[in-house]
Amino acid sequence: MSISIAVNGKRHRLAIAADTPLLYVLRNDLQLNGPKFGCGEAQCGACTVMVGDAATRSCVFPVGAVGAAHVTTIEGLGHGERLHALQKAFLAEQAAQCGYCSSGMIMAAKALLDRNPNPDEAVIRREMAGQKCRCGAHNRIVRAIQRAAQELRG
Structure with missing residues (x-):
């Protein structure tokens, strides 16, 4: 087909x-x-x-x-010199340890920020709960999403 x-x-x-x-x-x-x-x-x-x-x-x-x-x-x-705000924030917050989950985390965070450009920490944690990170970088991931949200809001 x-x-x-x-x-x-x-x-x-x-x-x-x-x-x-x-x-x-x-x-x-x-x-x-x-x-x-x-x-x-x-x-x-x-x-x-x-x-x-x-x-x-x-x-x-x-x-x-x-x-x-x-x-x-x-x-x-985004890639190379043209990273999306979420990608830049994940780097700045060192939100990836092994990095295996990072692309999925970033894409889920993009969907979240598209729906809600100003989520608080509780909303971020609830919305990202289905994304698993075995390294335990969750606090850094939350900070990265908060950072990206702030940048995207201008």
């Missing part, structure tokens, strides 16, 4: 089954290695990407369900 999908501003046409997990398409077919395979059961959040405006666990999301929505991965958020 041929699927057309827009990822990070580029349209791709792939011969792939519609029920293939989006994560596999991103990593294996498009060589976008920011989203990570963590649990494969939508429990850890390492695979989180944006599908339209929604933070989405790509390990269980079928590529055929993307439809006309645009997919954004960490690579499409």
Whole structure:
């Protein structure tokens, strides 16, 4: 089956089954290695990407369900000299230890800040609770999201 999908501003046409997990398409077919395979059961959040405006666990999301929505991965958020405020804040706050969860954390935080540009600490902790970090960098992650929110508000 041929699927057309827009990822990070580029349209791709792939011969792939519609029920293939989006994560596999991103990593294996498009060589976008920011989203990570963590649990494969939508429990850890390492695979989180944006599908339209929604933070989405790509390990269980079928590529055929993307439809006309645009997919954004960490690579499409910012890179090199043009980092997104969240990426800069994660660096400044040293919010990544091993870094495995970071792309999913940042994408989930983007969805949060898009919905709520001024979340307090309790909201951040509640909204990010489904994103797992085994290193225990949660306090730094919260500070990074607060920093990015402040920067984005101007």
